[in-house]
Amino acid sequence: MHLAYPAVLAALLFSIGIYGVLARRNAILMLMSVELMLNAVNLNLVAFDVWLRETLHTGQALALFTIAVAAAEIGIGLAIVLLVYRSRGTSDIDRLRDLRERSEAEAEADGIPDDPDGPYGDDAGGTGSAKYTDDSGRQTA
Amino acid sequence: MNLAAAAHPGFLSPTGVEIVFVLVGLATLGSALVTVTTKQLVHAALWLVAALGGVAVEYLLLTAEFIAWVQVLIYVGSVVVLLLFGLMLTKAPIGPSPDADSGNRPLALAVALASAGTLVTLVVDAFRTTWIDLDTSGGASAEGSTRVTGESLFRAWVLPFEALSVLLLAALVGAIVLSRRGSAPEQDRTPEGKR
Incomplete structure (x- = not known):
């Protein structure tokens, strides 16, 4: 088999993954695109392993490791997306702008800086911290 | 290299494996394209199954059988199910959602086309x-x-294999810790307590 076939297929899959990561708005759809990119890399690893016929089978072992790491990544990623959804009510990437740089005037206009640190903030369950947060989880002081 | 080139006829008379590889590759690319462009979120996950299954068939054609079945088991079996659960738990709309793509689509298209052109x-x-x-x-x-x-x-x-098992354990514990709901008094202070 011509080596260019799997290599070109992998390159195109990777580019489709890049498009998905950049163009999608939902965080889970972005994770799907990341999976496509990882699959392109795996295809390359397997193709080059079959081409080089190495005794240690580095390519196939590394492809297996990549698959396992991808499984771990998708688990952690989905947990993070769920946490973000639970604390913000949305999983749109475009709306998660709390860490953006903002101008002084904008900060003045907003009054309180928008800083909900979620259920796992730095004051986890301390009694002394109760007066700093109202019931919506926002820090007021 | 010359010997190999002489032994193989080249592009113009492909072997059967190559024909099957190209056809499955086209199907895979089509499914991947639908995955990243469809407006229906659940359909994206289901087209991802087709794309990942196509990659598994490509592994089979490259004689990497074990990896092909691992791909079917882990990607098609568990990763897509996890993604579907994620869509379900974040209350993704079932019908078409017009705002599935963000505003920087032209830029994304340009970057993807540039990378595809360069890499190919x-x-x-x-x-x-x-x-x-x-x-x-x-x-x-x-x-x-x-x-x-x-x-x-x-x-x-x-040794890498064992290290990987530790990594998987850490990821498992991390995912549980991250997605566990907080204890009761803590929950009152989160926005979801107002539901």
């Missing part, structure tokens, strides 16, 4: 005269059979 040009230029010698004799001694892969994995790559 580079790869075709680099491997124009390279052929894979597929060992199609089959049997337990084939390149990607479970026996060969397992022997190399548990002889040469045991």
Whole structure:
């Protein structure tokens, strides 16, 4: 088999993954695109392993490791997306702008800086911290 | 290289494996394109199954059987199910959602086309005269059979394998800790307590 076939297929899959990561708005759809990119890399690893016929089978072992790491990544990623959804009510990437740089005037206009640190903030369950947060989880002081 | 080029006829008279590879590759690329462009979120996950299954068939055609079945088990079996659960738990709309794509679509298209052009040009230029010698004799001694892969994995790559199991355990614990709901008094202070 011509080596260019799997290599070109992998390159195109990777580019489709890049498009998905950049163009999608939902965080889970972005994770799907990341999976496509990882699959392109795996295809390359397997193709080059079959081409080089190495005794240690580095390519196939590394492809297996990549698959396992991808499984771990998708688990952690989905947990993070769920946490973000639970604390913000949305999983749109475009709306998660709390860490953006903002101008002084904008900060003045907003009054309180928008800083909900979620259920796992730095004051986890301390009694002394109760007066700093109202019931919506926002820090007021 | 000349010998290999003489032994193989080249682009114009492809072998059967190559024809199947290209056809499955086209199906895979089509499914991947639908995955990243469809407006229906659940359909994206289901088209991802088709794309990942196509990649598994490509592994089979490259004689890497073990990886192909691992791909089916882990990607098609568990990763897509996890993604579907994620969509479900974040209350993704079932019907078409018009705002599935963000505003920087033209930029994304430009970046993707540039990377595709660069990579394909580079790869075709680099491997124009390279052929894979597929060992199609089959049997337990084939390149990607479970026996060969397992022997190399548990002889040469045991330490990375064990490290990987620790990584998976850490990821499991991390995912549980992240997605666990907080204790009761803490929950009152989160926005979801106002539901």
